[in-house]
Amino acid sequence: MKATILTIGNEILKGRTVNTNFSHIGHVLTFAGYEVYRGLVVRDDPSEIAWGITQATGFSDLVVTSGGLGPTFDDMSVKAIADALGIPLETNADALKMIREKYSAQNMELTPERMKMAMLPRNAEAITNPVGTAPGVFFSYRGVRILILPGVPSEMKAILESMIPRIRISTVHYYEESVVLNGIMESAFAPVVADEMKKAGGSVYIKSHPSSAELSNPVLEIEVSGTAQDDATAVKVVRTTLENIKKKHQEMLNKK
Template identity: 55%
Template sequence: MKAYVITVGNEILKGRTINTNAAHIGRVLTYAGYDVIRMVVVPDDIDEIVWAFRDGISRADLVVSTGGLGPTFDDKTVEGLAKALNLELELNQEAYSMVKGKYDRLGVELTRERVKMAYMPRGARPLPNPVGTAPGVYLEYSGKRIIALPGVPAEMEAILDEVLPQIRVPGRYYYEESVTIRGIMESTFAPIVSELMRANAGSVYIKSHPRGIEISKPTLEIEVSASGSSEDEVKARVKEVIRRIMEEARRINNECC
């Protein structure tokens, strides 16, 4: 199953805000059994948002967006989603009750801007927001699942946690493990990584992350990951490759020292 992540917001594109949301969503979806195939960032612009949703739906089984669900003029994600799917944007009564309840408890007037957060594409289901005000949006369309989440990290994480059991890929397991080796340059270890990848015929993925300075103080974090239908088998594959990596690292260190 493939997943596609969209982040909406000018603040991301101009570097004012670091895109931690996409990283969190990508990691959660990976452990939920998805192959995250693309992450895109688009501005608070209807046409760009429409493009992103259409592109995501054409490529993936699950599309998750973050940002643009609030009460201000530039919160356009829901409108863009409705337009992308040619669905009417309408006041969702369940979402309206959620939003109204939040402001009623505060004794605050329910303005047009606040009611805006209850509008959703026809057929969508609101996802309760236990942290903030704007509900998330859940929609199934042509066999695809679409989830729109707020941009505030705490709100995004809380809603995603709640909806995760509904979208988890059944019978699919992901596992990763990392090991740090010192005194070996990445360029020296690269042939070993390539050989281990060939030997495992795509059943594991090995990635080296330099953490030091290649020439003077080389340090490598080697990440090994795998997915499969058996949790025990996936872990065993990763651990066996980690064992081989450590074995090769000791050999290289012994030869050069």
């Protein structure tokens, strides 16, 4: 099943903020059994958010968005997404209750800016935000599940965590493990990687990450990942390939 991550925020595009939300969501979805298929980053602009959600729902089984979910003028994700998909916004009773409780506990009034966070797409579900005020939003659109998360990392993480049991694909188990190889260049090791991929017949994927400039002092991280119907099989196919790779590396060093 394919998942797409849609990040909303000018600060990401301008490079002011490193998109750690993206990598966190990507990691969680991968281990939940999804193929994280594509990523999109768009500005805080309703027509841009509309472009992003229209694209993403066209090629995904699950879309997770982050950003633009607070009380300020540029927090426009929920309305822009609902408008783009043609779903009316309504005051969500659960969301309103969550928001009212948060603010009244602090003896603060529900301003129009704060009330906005309770306007959700019709039939959407408000997901408790244990850390902040804006609830997450979860709904289905033409068979695609959409999860709208805030951009504040602690809030995004807490809501996503609570959703894992509901979005997890129980029949797909993912495993990855890496090994760091010294003294070998990526280009010299490339044939071994290609050969091991072939031998494993599609059950594993190998990627090499040179962590220093190739020529001077080569350090190469080899990442092996695989999916299977259960954890034990996924671990086994990955480890078998890793052992072959270590053996080949040793042989190449011995030849030097």
